[in-house]
Every structure is written in structure tokens, then in C-alpha cells.
Amino acid sequence: MLSEAEIQKIASLSNLSLTPEEVQKFQKExxxxxxxxxQISEINTDGVIPTAQVTGLLDMTRADIPSEDSKADAILSCxxxxxxxHQVTVPAIL
Amino acid sequence: xxxxxxxxxxxxxxxAQDLVEQHLARITEKDADIGAFLYVNAEGARKRAKExxxxxxxxxxxxxxxxxxxxxxxxxxxxxxxxxxVLEGYTSPFSATVWKKLEAAGAILLGKVNTDEFTMGSSxxxxxxxxxxxPHDLTRVPGGSSGGSAAAVSAxxxxxSIGSDTGGSIRQPANFCGVVGIKPxxxxxxxxxxxxxxxxxxxxxxxxxxxxxxARVLSVMAGQDPLDATTPDIPVPQYAENISRDMKGKxxxxxxxxxxxxxxxxxxxxxxxxxxxxxxxxxxxxxxxxLPLTKYAVSTYYLLVKAEASTNMARYDGIxxxxxxxxxxxxxxxxxxxxxxxxxxxxxxxxxxxTLSAGYYDAYxxxxxxxxxxxxxxxEKTFEEVDALVAPVSPFPPFKIGExxxxxxxxxxxDIFTVTANxxxxxxxxxxxxxxxxxxxxxxxxxxxxxxQQVFSIASALExx
Numbered sequence: 258m259l260s261e262a263e264i265q266k267i268a269s270l271s272n273l274s275l276t277p278e279e280v281q282k283f284q285k286e287x288x289x290x291x292x293x294x295x296q297i298s299e300i301n302t303d304g305v306i307p308t309a310q311v312t313g314l315l316d317m318t319r320a321d322i323p324s325e326d327s328k329a330d331a332i333l334s335c336x337x338x339x340x341x342x343h344q345v346t347v348p349a350i351l
Numbered sequence: 352x353x354x355x356x357x358x359x360x361x362x363x364x365x366x367a368q369d370l371v372e373q374h375l376a377r378i379t380e381k382d383a384d385i386g387a388f389l390y391v392n393a394e395g396a397r398k399r400a401k402e403x404x405x406x407x408x409x410x411x412x413x414x415x416x417x418x419x420x421x422x423x424x425x426x427x428x429x430x431x432x433x434x435x436x437v438l439e440g441y442t443s444p445f446s447a448t449v450w451k452k453l454e455a456a457g458a459i460l461l462g463k464v465n466t467d468e469f470t471m472g473s474s475x476x477x478x479x480x481x482x483x484x485x486p487h488d489l490t491r492v493p494g495g496s497s498g499g500s501a502a503a504v505s506a507x508x509x510x511x512s513i514g515s516d517t518g519g520s521i522r523q524p525a526n527f528c529g530v531v532g533i534k535p536x537x538x539x540x541x542x543x544x545x546x547x548x549x550x551x552x553x554x555x556x557x558x559x560x561x562x563x564x565x566a567r568v569l570s571v572m573a574g575q576d577p578l579d580a581t582t583p584d585i586p587v588p589q590y591a592e593n594i595s596r597d598m599k600g601k602x603x604x605x606x607x608x609x610x611x612x613x614x615x616x617x618x619x620x621x622x623x624x625x626x627x628x629x630x631x632x633x634x635x636x637x638x639x640x641x642l643p644l645t646k647y648a649v650s651t652y653y654l655l656v657k658a659e660a661s662t663n664m665a666r667y668d669g670i671x672x673x674x675x676x677x678x679x680x681x682x683x684x685x686x687x688x689x690x691x692x693x694x695x696x697x698x699x700x701x702x703x704x705x706t707l708s709a710g711y712y713d714a715y716x717x718x719x720x721x722x723x724x725x726x727x728x729x730x731e732k733t734f735e736e737v738d739a740l741v742a743p744v745s746p747f748p749p750f751k752i753g754e755x756x757x758x759x760x761x762x763x764x765x766d767i768f769t770v771t772a773n774x775x776x777x778x779x780x781x782x783x784x785x786x787x788x789x790x791x792x793x794x795x796x797x798x799x800x801x802x803x804q805q806v807f808s809i810a811s812a813l814e815x816x
Contacts, residue, residue, distance in 0.1 A: 264701070271661065271704045272668075272685040273697055275651045286445065287702060290760050291715075294650040297722050298714070303620030308636070308727060310551050311776030317580035331444035335672040347670055348681050 258288045353416055353510060353564045354591075354753040360409040367400035367415035367459065374417045374461055378508045386483045387493075387502040389422045390430055391462040399459050399623050412571055419509040421500050423470060423546040424451050424555070433546045434478035436691040442673045447544025448576045449513060449555055456571045461509050464499025470520055470548045471660070471695045473766060476756050479693055481537065484752070485527060487790055491749040494524030495539045497558070501528035504558045511559040511568050515545060517552045518652055518767025520743070522781035522795050524745035525558055529783045529791025531565045531810070532558045536800040537776035538583055540569075541576030549659035552652075552773040558618035562782060562811040566590035571805065585801055593804055596812045603627060603809070606735035608645035612767055617789050623743045626784055626794045626813055630741065633812055640711075640733050640740070644726050645771065648753030652770035653763055654706055654719035661703025664696060676718040697761060723774050730775040739809050740797040743768050744781050748790045768795070778803050782810040 268275045275283065288338075295320045329343065339346045359365045375393055382388050396417065403415050420426065423433045425443035431501040432438045439570040446454070454460075467477035475483040475498025483498045485491040493502040497514030501524035504512050514521045516534035525532025533556045541554040547553060557568035557679040573587040592707040606626050610620055632638050667673065670686025678684035692700070706715035733740070746765055755762050777800050794813070 259705075267701045267705050270708065271689075271700045272682070273689050273700060274686045275697075279697075283426075283698065286698065286759055289704070290698075290702065290763070291705070292651075293631045293760060294654055294715070297647050297650050297654070297718055300644070300647060300722055300725070301644060302718060302721035302725070305721040305724050307717055307727075308723040309720060310726065312581050312583055313582055314581060330445050332671075335441060335444060336670060337673065338670065345670055347434070348678050348684060350681055 259284055259291070352561060353413065353567050355511065355804055356416060357409065359797045360415045367403040368397065370415060371400040371417055371459060371461070373397045374509060377506070378461065381506050381508060384484065384489055385502050386481050386613035387464050387499045387506070387508060389432060389434070389465050389480055390806055392429070396459050400755065403457065404458075405624070409457070409683055411455070411457035411763050412567065413453065415459060416457065416510050417459045417461045418453070418746040419461050419464045419500065419503045419512040420450065421466050421497050421512070421514045423466060423515060424450055424513060426460065426463070429463065432480070433470070434468045434480060435693070435696070436479045437673060437676075437688065438665050445544060448541035448578055449572050450544065452571055453513070458464065461814050463729050464503050464512060466499055467496035468696050469546065469660070469664070470496040470515055470517060470692045471699055473519065473523055474755070475499065475524070477658050477693055477695045480518055482752060485749050487529060488749065490751055492527065492791070494527030494745075494749065496520040497532075498524045500558045501525050501530055501532065504528070504530045504560060509563070509627050511557050511564055513557055513572070514554060515548075516554050516556060516773065517548045518656060518773050519766050519784050521556050522769050523557065523778055526793045526795070527749040527791065529786070529793070530560060530673070531780065531782055532556065533565050533569060533780040533806070534772060534778060534801065535569060535573065535803055536772070536778040537800065538581045539573050539778070539803065541579040541582050543576055545564055547663045551659060552656055552664065554773070560781070562807055562814050563591050563594065565780070566594060566807045579605050588804055590804055592806050594811045595808045596815060598809070598812050601630070601635040601739070601809070602638055602737040603630050603635045604638050604733060604740045606645070606740055606742055607639050607641045609742050609768055610641065611617065612645070612746060615743065616748070618748070618792070619746060620744045621657040622784060622787070622792045623741065627741050629813060630809065638737055640737060642720070642729050642733060642771070644729055645764040645767070647722055648726060648771045648774060649764055649767050651719045651722045652774055653764070655723060657699045657702040658707050658716050659703070660699040661707065664692070666698050673753055695759070696778075709805050726771060727775045730771070730777060734799045739805055742794045742795050742797060744793060748792070749788070772797055776780035780806045780810045782813055784813060
């Protein structure tokens with residue numbers, strides 16, 4: 258069973274703020290789900306290579322040439338924050 | 352049927368504008384009850400139809416055919432909400448590759464349709480906007496996450512629709528709404544411009560009324576895309592023209608563990624067996640196959656998918672898009688925007704964050720990735736013995752709205768028959784086979800990766816019995 262403190266820690270790592278009710282609800286749900294998922298520990302996976310992707314494709318590259326008009330301004334305009342010199346301004350980190 | 356409509360458009364028996372108006376009238380008449388649409392593109396569709404009628408050229412493969420897109424597929428200048436309040440007010444600055452291909456082939460966009468938030472769900476009840484209802488019974492769910500696509504096609508609000516399938520999100524709603532839906536092999540269709548759930552599982556595919564229509568649309572959508580590095584350079588056949596209904600000598604597998612799965616209803620089991628018998632009657636050879644890792648499939652799938660989802664959801668930081676806020680700190684900005692996520696997305700983010708964190712990564716994520724290898728190998732071995740598999744799609748028929756929403760684990764477990772195709776990267780098509788107590792029944796045909804032709808042919812044999 259995950260503790261309330263563990264749920265708070267996971268939420269904080271995920272940049273989510275939870276209400277006390279949500280903490281209780283997710284504590285119960287996630288504990289139940291994860292303990293069920295632990296069934297996979299029964300399987301012997303010694304020497305098995307993990308699958309990260311199924312295509313088998315490696316080192317896919319393409320020529321670095323612009324293929325259409327630059328969408329930079331259109332993409333920047335999706336932000337609600339002030340734009341300065343083609344950059345989104347956000348609160349200072351430090 | 353697309354071929355009939357194209358013939359009528361080409362012979363000027365009907366105009367593209369007539370066809371669009373018929374569909375818009377149907378949306379007005381039906382969608383207040385069904386709720387498939389998140390956006391109706393009435394003016395855009397009329398404008399495009401008018402241009403097509405003026406040019407008189409209907410030679411393109413989908414010229415003048417009205418259709419819909421799940422609201423995760425970017426169309427320049429239109430909303431792309433993913434069924435989430437996080438993306439409310441966002442307008443796509445570019446178009447997805449699939450939409451560019453469909454548009455170039457002459458398709459006319461009627462609107463964008465509902466989905467569980469960020470495609471996380473199996474009932475469309477997780478949409479932050481509204482619930483979509485099953486056109487065959489308005490008290491029941493249409494399935495999900497592509498419930499809007501399935502409901503729209505079923506209620507004839509568009510000739511076809513494009514959805515996505517990460518663990519059954521095309522096949523299960525198609526099954527619940529009595530339409531055809533194909534989950535192509537991973538990498539067959541470009542994901543560029545489609546909002547991600549779990550990047551090594553996501554596939555994009557069509558819903559239609561008939562197997563032939565779905566085949567026609569997939570031929571337009573599929574193929575290598577320089578904007579998606581997971582699309583191999585494998586030629587795309589003209590699937591519809593190459594459908595062969597000759598089942599003589601075809602080896603069809605029935606999965607022992609699927610038919611003995613916990614919670615499968617007798618009616619679903621007998622519908623699956625009846626479809627297998629039908630194929631046998633047409634000359635196919637039935638064979639029981641065993642996939643012992645089936646019992647671990649849901650756990651393996653959800654551990655990996657939620658891990659991938661937690662990283663994909665990290666981009667919703669409120670900076671590049673999102674709600675306007677006046678934060679005092681960057682941390683506050685993140686939290687204020689991520690507050691808009693619904694419960695299932697929060698569960699995904701937290702589960703993924705936990706299983707990817709130091710101390711748990713090996714036991715959960717890496718272990719599941721290794722089991723994925725074993726599941727893939729089981730399927731590869733099986734396809735050395737049989738040409739395709741016939742299988743149930745959901746353990747139970749469409750359920751009542753609200754019936755299962757409070758029990759996420761039992762909803763996950765219901766995905767047992769669909770998730771293995773995404774773990775293995777193979778293709779699968781959901782095909783309706785009739786009705787039971789007024790609700791649609793059907794099966795899925797699973798085939799080897801990049802052998803969509805095979806599953807189209809077998810599904811067509813079942814459809815045309």
C-alpha cells in the first residue's frame with residue numbers, strides 16, 4: 258500500500274497539486290492497480306532484451322532541409338505568455 | 352459505400368455540396384442526442400464542396416467524401432482538444448500528415464469528434480467536454496477512446512472517420528457501435544501531428560461502414576513519412592482492390608486463453624466461435640493456439656503505456672500552449688495548468704512517474720519491457736503456424752453509461768483482448784457480425800505486422816457471408 262506521503266511525493270514530482278480527497282482516492286486506486294501489476298514479477302525474464310520499440314528501424318535520418326514555410330510565428334502565437342524576440346517569456350527560475 | 356458515392360459524384364448524379372448538406376442535416380438531426388462532435392466544420396465543409404463542384408474533378412481516391420477526425424489529429428487553423436480542458440482554446444498551427452494525405456485525396460472534413468481525454472479510456476466518458484452515447488442504445492457507451500469516431504460512422508454522420516488505437520481504442524468502439532475499424536500495424540501510418548498517448552504503441556486508423564471502405568481509406572493514409580521516424584519504407588498496396596474472399600486453406604487460429612479469460616460472457620464467446628465456424632465453412636482450417644502470457648498482457652501494457660504517457664504529458668506545462676495565468680513562479684505555472692487534467696490522466700501521470708522513478712524502474716518498467724519482448728515472440732511464433740487469429744474484442748457488450756467509471760482497474764482488465772496487438776505491433780480489424788438483444792456483435796481478426804491485406808480479406812469474408 259502506498260502511503261499518503263508517497264502519493265504527495267509522486268504528485269510533487271509530476272507537478273500536480275492534489276486536494277486531500279484526491280490524495281485519498283489515488284492512494285487507494287494506485288495501490289490496488291500497482292499491486293495487481295506486480296503479477297509480472299512471476300515471469301522469468303533472465304537474459305531477455307527489453308522492447309522499447311517494435312519496428313526494428315535504426316538510425317532513421319532525413320536531410321536537414323526546410324520542407325515548408327516556417328511555422329515559427331504561428332507556433333509561438335499558441336502561447337498565452339508574452340513573446341519577446343521570438344521567445345516565450347516565463348517567470349524566472351532563480 | 353465510397354465506390355458508389357465516387358461513381359455518383361463523377362457522373363454528376365449528385366454534387367459534393369448535396370452530399371455535404373445531407374450529412375450536415377444528419378448531424379443537426381442526430382448529434383444533439385449522440386454527442387459525437389466536439390466541433391462541426393460546417394462552413395469549411397461547404398466551402399470545400401463548392402470548390403470541388405466548381406472544378407468538377409472527382410478523380411482523386413476520396414474526392415468529395417465527407418468524413419470526421421478524432422480531435423487529436425491536427426488540422427491547421429482548427430481546434431485540437433484531445434478531449435481535454437488543458438487544450439481548450441488551442442488552435443493547431445499545422446496539419447497532421449494523415450490529414451494532409453486525406454485532404455490531398457479529396458476528403459471533406461465535417462468536424463472533429465469526441466475522445467476520452469488524451470485517448471485514455473474505453474468508454475468516451477473521460478472526455479472533459481461531454482459524454483458520447485451509443486447510437487444503438489443512448490443509455491450505453493459507444494466505447495473508447497475513439498467513441499466519437501465510431502458513433503459518427505454508425506449514425507452516418509460522415510462516411511468514414513479517423514481514430515487512434517493505443518490498446519484497443521479503434522477496435523473496441525467499432526465493436527460497440529457495429530462498424531468496421533482497423534488498427535494498422537505500428538508504423539504503417541504516420542503519427543506526425545497526432546497527439547501522443549504512448550508513443551511506442553499509438554497507431555492511427557480508419558472507421559467505416561464496410562471493410563472495403565476502410566481498406567480504401569487506409570491505402571490513402573499509410574506509408575513512410577519523413578516526419579515520423581517510426582514509419583518503415585514498405586510499399587502500400589491498394590488494399591480494396593486486392594481483397595480476396597477465398598478462404599480455402601487459410602489457417603485461422605483461435606486463442607485458447609482468450610476464450611477461457613475471466614469475465615468473458617457466453618454470448619461473446621459464442622459469437623467468436625460462430626465467426627470461426629463461418630470461416631471454416633468457407634474453407635478455412637481452424638486451429639487452437641495457445642498464448643500463455645495473455646494473463647500478464649494487461650499489467651505489462653498498462654505499466655509501459657502509463658510510463659510513456661507520463662513523459663508525453665510533461666509537455667503540458669502551460670508555456671507553449673494552455674491557459675492564461677499570472678504565475679508568481681514557474682512551479683506555480685505548471686501546477687495551475689496541470690490542474691485541468693482529469694482523473695484518468697492524473698492517474699497515468701502519477702503511475703508513470705512512480706514506475707519510472709529510481710528504485711522502482713527495474714522492477715516495473717524494465718521488467719514490463721522484457722515481458723513485452725516475450726509477448727511479441729509468442730505472437731511471432733503463432734504467426735508461423737497460422738495466417739491470422741479470430742478473437743473477441745471486448746469481454747462484454749456495450750455497458751451502461753456510468754456503470755464502470757468508478758473502478759479503473761476493472762476497466763483496464765476489460766482491455767485484455769485488444770492490448771496484445773499493440774504490445775506486439777501487429778494489425779487487427781474489428782468487424783461487425785450482427786446483433787444480440789439489439790446491440791452490435793463482432794470479432795477482431797489479428798494479423799502479422801504489415802499484413803493488413805490478410806485481415807481485410809478475412810474480415811470481408813465474414814462481412815459478406
